[in-house]
Amino acid sequence: MTVREILKMGDPRLLRIAKPVAAFNTRELEVLVADMFETMHAAEGAGLAAPQIGVDLALVIFGFRQNARYPDADAVPETVLINPQITPLDAAQDDGWEGCLSVPGLRGLVPRWGRIRYTGFDLHGKPIDREVEGFHARVVQHECDHLIGTLYPMRIRDMRQFGYTSVLFPELDPNHDD
Numbered sequence: 001m002t003v004r005e006i007l008k009m010g011d012p013r014l015l016r017i018a019k020p021v022a023a024f025n026t027r028e029l030e031v032l033v034a035d036m037f038e039t040m041h042a043a044e045g046a047g048l049a050a051p052q053i054g055v056d057l058a059l060v061i062f063g064f065r066q067n068a069r070y071p072d073a074d075a076v077p078e079t080v081l082i083n084p085q086i087t088p089l090d091a092a093q094d095d096g097w098e099g100c101l102s103v104p105g106l107r108g109l110v111p112r113w114g115r116i117r118y119t120g121f122d123l124h125g126k127p128i129d130r131e132v133e134g135f136h137a138r139v140v141q142h143e144c145d146h147l148i149g150t151l152y153p154m155r156i157r158d159m160r161q162f163g164y165t166s167v168l169f170p171e172l173d174p175n176h177d178d
């Protein structure tokens with residue numbers, strides 16, 4: 001397993017529409033997912049999308065029991081989600097603070113669907129079908145946005161609600177700059 005370099009905003013590879021994964025249960029996919037978990041854990045991220053390490057595939061990972069960057073967030077099950085589809089379950093959107101490993105040092109207030117259904121496949125091609133809400137729903141929407149070339153700053157409605165983590169959330173561990 002290898003900690004991979006995380007691309008930062010401005011890199012055109014973060015703006016692509018990711019290609020669907022065509023073959024499951026391959027050694028390549030297994031190595032990619034292992035590297036992504038290693039990279040996400042090293043950065044203490046809540047999630048990571050394949051395009052963030054320069055891989056043009058519709059694959060995201062997310063999940064944690066407790067996260068230093070989002071100390072108030074409820075646990076989210078550790079998940080590999082391939083070729084995802086998201087459907088909002090009602091019209092309500094909630095504002096919440098987000099950061100991104102590709103946008104280090106910053107946080108913004110982002111509207112997201114409060115309740116969603118998401119479907120897709122795990123590493124072995126087994127279907128995933130879940131209905132979730134709260135931070136879990138937010139993380140999935142954030143990560144899946146990476147698959148359509150969308151970074152969270154593009155979704156901020158009020159740019160006054162966008163700033164440096166160290167200023168907005170000085171209580172967070174300053175060793176995490178994102």
Ligand code: NI
Pocket residue numbers: 099100101102142143146
């Ligand atoms: Ni992100």
